[in-house]
Amino acid sequence: MWIEFQTKMKPFRVFSIWDVEKQFPSMNLMNLARWQKKGYISKLRNRWYVFNDTESRENIEWLAANLIYAPSYISLHTALSWYNLIPEMIATTTSVTTLKTNKFSTPLGNFDYHSIKPDIFGFGCVLENMDSLTGKSRNIMVATPQKAILDFFYINSFYNSKQDFIDLRLNDSELSKYLNDDFYQYMEKYQNKALERKIRLMTKTYGL
Numbered sequence: 787m788w789i790e791f792q793t794k795m796k797p798f799r800v801f802s803i804w805d806v807e808k809q810f811p812s813m814n815l816m817n818l819a820r821w822q823k824k825g826y827i828s829k830l831r832n833r834w835y836v837f838n839d840t841e842s843r844e845n846i847e848w849l850a851a852n853l854i855y856a857p858s859y860i861s862l863h864t865a866l867s868w869y870n871l872i873p874e875m876i877a878t879t880t881s882v883t884t885l886k887t888n889k890f891s892t893p894l895g896n897f898d899y900h901s902i903k904p905d906i907f908g909f910g911c912v913l914e915n916m917d918s919l920t921g922k923s924r925n926i927m928v929a930t931p932q933k934a935i936l937d938f939f940y941i942n943s944f945y946n947s948k949q950d951f952i953d954l955r956l957n958d959s960e961l962s963k964y965l966n967d968d969f970y971q972y973m974e975k976y977q978n979k980a981l982e983r984k985i986r987l988m989t990k991t992y993g994l
Contacts (some may be wrong), residue, residue: 859927865934
């Protein structure tokens with residue numbers, strides 16, 4: 787049973803009880819508990835699971851972040867690091883959601899979710915297929931560079947001085963690529979004067 791289960795469910799990479807029920811309608815779900823005890827799979831949150839032999843290079847953490855607390859998309863520190871806008875490697879996977887702000891510790895790592903209003907959630911994101919191992923992967927929802935920058939300063943209210951922006955060590959050569967029409971059109975959607983002030987201070991600090 788395990789071999790058949792593994793073969794059918796591996797392409798999901800992160801799977802739920804609902805996924806299992808669709809693939810194996812008559813399977814006893816107690817098998818999941820037994821396979822956990824044997825170390826074959828781990829529970830992430832509620833009814834979400836992952837295979838324990840999955841490698842991190844598959845961006846499994848990002849996929850899990852999308853799925854276990856939905857709707858959400860990768861943004862903030864994680865996205866800024868991926869786009870080479872900040873120098874730090876980020877251990878915690880950061881996301882934006884319309885649900886309440888929350889955080890989870892899972893076998894795949896820590897996941898932080900920051901809440902924003904629905905009217906500034908549904909734009910500035912792309913679906914990325916980051917799985918190099920199979921073409922059957924679920925796409926991962928990620929903020930564009932422009933949206934990640936705006937989310938970051940919208941949520942983090944404490945960047946208020948030139949020194950704050952210097953300490954952030956933004957990559958000005960990368961940053962300059964993204965301060966385009968899309969960026970300012972997105973910013974208008976936030977309708978937030980404090981955010982606009984931060985962006986003006988950021989551009990002044992980095993001479994952009």
